[in-house]
Amino acid sequence: MARSLSYISSSQLISIARNPRIAIIDVRDEERNYDAHIAGSHHYASDTFSDRIPSLIDAVKGKDTLVFHCALSQIRGPTCARTLLNYLSETKEGSEIKNVMVLERGFNGWEASGRPVCRCSDIPCKGESS
Ligand SMILES: [Zn+2]
Numbered sequence: 001m002a003r004s005l006s007y008i009s010s011s012q013l014i015s016i017a018r019n020p021r022i023a024i025i026d027v028r029d030e031e032r033n034y035d036a037h038i039a040g041s042h043h044y045a046s047d048t049f050s051d052r053i054p055s056l057i058d059a060v061k062g063k064d065t066l067v068f069h070c071a072l073s074q075i076r077g078p079t080c081a082r083t084l085l086n087y088l089s090e091t092k093e094g095s096e097i098k099n100v101m102v103l104e105r106g107f108n109g110w111e112a113s114g115r116p117v118c119r120c121s122d123i124p125c126k127g128e129s130s
Contacts, residue, residue: 003088005081008067008101010110016065023063025056027080028070028107036117038069038110040127046076053087057094059124065099073106 016022017040024041026032032043042059044052060066066084070076081100088094103110111117118125 003085003098003100005078005085006099006101007104009104010113010115013067013103013110014115019065021063022065022067023060024103025060025066025068025080026070026107027068027076029076031071035107036111036119037125038107039116039118040125041069041118042124044080046070046080049080050083053084054093056084057097060094060097062096064096065101066097067101067103069103069106069110071106071108073102073104073109077102077106 013024017024024038026037026041026043027046027049028035028043029045029047032045037043042056044056066081068077068081081102085100088097105112118127120126
């Protein structure tokens with residue numbers, strides 16, 4: 001099954017973020033540790049992303065939509081999303097994943113628009129705070 005990469009704005013994401021079938025994948029590197037993050041997002045740093053795809057697929061079991069972002073979603077977010085798409089097209093894994101998206105303007109745009117952020121240090125983030 002061919003999947004393609006699409007983009008989603010922060011206002012579109014906030015309207016669907018409570019859907020339990022959506023997972024947000026943060027691929028920032030060490031910035032995640034001193035910046036805030038989107039509540040409930042998974043963290044798969046871009047520098048080790050390829051090696052951790054099997055664990056990512058495991059972590060998002062039951063989800064059908066993955067939304068990637070980095071700080072600006074210009075390089076790392078789309079690159080990791082495409083890496084995942086290539087992996088999925090070459091294996092039979094992750095067949096539940098129907099949509100792979102990139103959050104426009106990344107975490108920085110999300111935060112600058114006044115969207116809720118989480119500052120917990122839980123791994124993984126439980127996503128309850130705002
Ligand atoms: Zn958190």
